[in-house]
Amino acid sequence: MELKTRQLEIIEAAGRLLTQKGINGLTIKNLAKEMKFSESAIYRHFESKEEIIVALLRYLADTIETRLRSMKRTGSPDTDLKTLFDEQFLFFSQHHHFVVAVFSDGLMEESRQINEAIQALIGVMAGHLTTIIKDGQSKGVIRNDLATDQLVQIILGTYKLHMFKWRLSAFTFDLKAEGSKLVEALLLLIKN
Amino acid sequence: MELKTRQLEIIEAAGRLLTQKGINGLTIKNLAKEMKFSESAIYRHFESKEEIIVALLRYLADTIETRLRSMKRTGSPDTDLKTLFDEQFLFFSQHHHFVVAVFSDGLMEESRQINEAIQALIGVMAGHLTTIIKDGQSKGVIRNDLATDQLVQIILGTYKLHMFKWRLSAFTFDLKAEGSKLVEALLLLIKN
DNA sequence: TACCTTTGTGAGCGAATACTCACTTACTAT
């Protein structure tokens, strides 16, 4: 489960390819070119292409989970939500190349392992969101006339579309600045 | 721009493959197998694979545009919004195989033509939504403390994630029933 | 020195990829 330095480098390169050239651009040949060594060298570090994709998704999930876990909760759902998204926007501003994998646009395919990794990745964000929303609802700060799941889906969907647009724009707008406005808008909607 | 019967059949088959096996499953070989004729026959109807994908996206955009345009507007944003989504849910319930293309998860790649077609497709939904929301805001039915664009993004994002989950579940839940609940929730949030 | 492990290389495997071409078949219009 632990990743070596070289493996991490390969994963980062895979993310870059995925974001720049799409699923079809992620080939062993391109990966080797990106790493500036031969194709066969890739197989010193991973057994298969599938393993690389799964490792990429798990690494992302782990990293995000760690970051969100270390986030200090103030107990105020308002600021907690802002912090959560600021954290996300900051991370992806610094790691453009992982954007495609965030919600795994297009990765979905016949591989069971990959699909499970995708669901786990989405679960990380959904889990933390749910905690915050539920807390806010029990404290009466967030409206109770909607189910927690519904609120989570609305927030998560908005977030995902924001990321999608950012990539479609080729990263030309300020993810964090625009994102913060969206979060403000969402808060306006869901607060009591 | 006009599609012949056979071309439409191929596009439908392409949608099926895309939804069932992902981007990598959409090959000329699989397409021919799905159509139950030879690979070379595909090229009697389309010049290239790219042309097939672009045609698929444009056909979807056209169909949705036509359906939404023929939708009767009551003038009440409340019911108009419900009708708009009912229309969408109905269409995709009957055409599972186009779900992947709805918001083009994973199609994004190096082809300029494809990316433009994707943007046009998203624009169709966004356009109709914007009209309804703006109307509702000017009538005072929908809250004015948020920008129209923000509301549209929130609704669109929620919708897109709903579709994504439906596919991830392998179409096991009732798209329309669950979707209607979501729309109700959204209305609760955005109405004055 | 001798040996083992790690990490690279280059050649090459069979399969799959998008696509082409010469050719046939069936229908339609004159």
Next chain:
DNA sequence: ATAGTAAGTGAGTATTCGCTCACAAAGGTA
């Protein structure tokens, strides 16, 4: 009947795919 056309076939192209293997260079350990 004749000729043109639309729509199919099967064999073949060059290229790319993921992946394997024998081998070499480098560094640590006995």
